[in-house]
Amino acid sequence: xxxxxxxxxxxxxxxxxxxxxxxxxxxxxxxxxxxxxxxxxxxxxxxxxxxxxxxxxxxxxxxxxxxxxxxxxxxxxxxxxxxxxxxxxxxxxxxxxxxxxxxxxxxxxxxxxxxxxxxxxxxxxxxxxxxxxxxxxxxxxxxxxxxxxxxxxxxxxxxxxxxxxxxxxxxxxxxxx
Numbered sequence: 001x002x003x004x005x006x007x008x009x010x011x012x013x014x015x016x017x018x019x020x021x022x023x024x025x026x027x028x029x030x031x032x033x034x035x036x037x038x039x040x041x042x043x044x045x046x047x048x049x050x051x052x053x054x055x056x057x058x059x060x061x062x063x064x065x066x067x068x069x070x071x072x073x074x075x076x077x078x079x080x081x082x083x084x085x086x087x088x089x090x091x092x093x094x095x096x097x098x099x100x101x102x103x104x105x106x107x108x109x110x111x112x113x114x115x116x117x118x119x120x121x122x123x124x125x126x127x128x129x130x131x132x133x134x135x136x137x138x139x140x141x142x143x144x145x146x147x148x149x150x151x152x153x154x155x156x157x158x159x160x161x162x163x164x165x166x167x168x169x170x171x172x173x174x175x176x177x
Contacts, residue, residue: 024122025091025111027051030129032093040132044101047093048109050124056115061087066098066109070126073110080107085114103133 029049030036052059063085067078081098091113101107107130112123152167 022115022119022121023053023055025050025052025113025124028109028111028124028127030109030127036127036129040104041129042132042134044134045096046101046129047095048111049092049094050111050113052091052113053115053121056113056121058116059089059091059113060116060118061085061114062091062094062111063113064094064109064111065123066096066107068105068107070108073108073123073126081109101131101134103131106130 027034027050030041031043031046032049033039048064062083064081064083065073065076065078066081067073068080072079079099080101081096083097106128108126108128110123110126112121114120149166149168151164153163153165155163157163
């Protein structure tokens with residue numbers, strides 16, 4: 001009898017594990033800005049980006065929600081944009097397609113994805129953004145970090161080609177001396 005009980009518990013737990021939400025996307029960016037709460041977003045249709053969880057293997061669909069308050073997102077009732085499920089692996093520069101954003105206003109957004117097996121992940125943490133005054137838009141200001149770094153690995157591939165690995169995923173400018 002005890003063995004049957006253990007088997008029943010294992011079956012129930014494995015069933016729950018198969019249908020539970022997976023790890024959430026991380027690394028949220030708005031307009032390629034990691035910490036947009038420190039700048040004013042000047043684009044009326046900002047682009048959103050995120051990092052797909054490693055255990056997802058790949059992204060097969062995504063959903064973004066944007067709201068005027070965190071509470072609206074928690075209650076799954078975004079008042080500005082709910083993209084719904086969009087099939088595709090795009091996780092960078094996804095352009096805002098919701099209700100027109102207002103000048104000098106705070107917003108919150110989050111994203112979730114569907115993994116290689118079609119399983120939905122949890123929603124990401126919220127990201128707070130503030131809009132500036134829309135008008136003569138050119139680009140949103142950003143502050144950049146500058147660090148001089150030597151490669152962790154380099155290899156001469158040919159007389160005119162080299163491979164350098166800096167051990168980081170980042171945007172960079174390479175200066176050769």
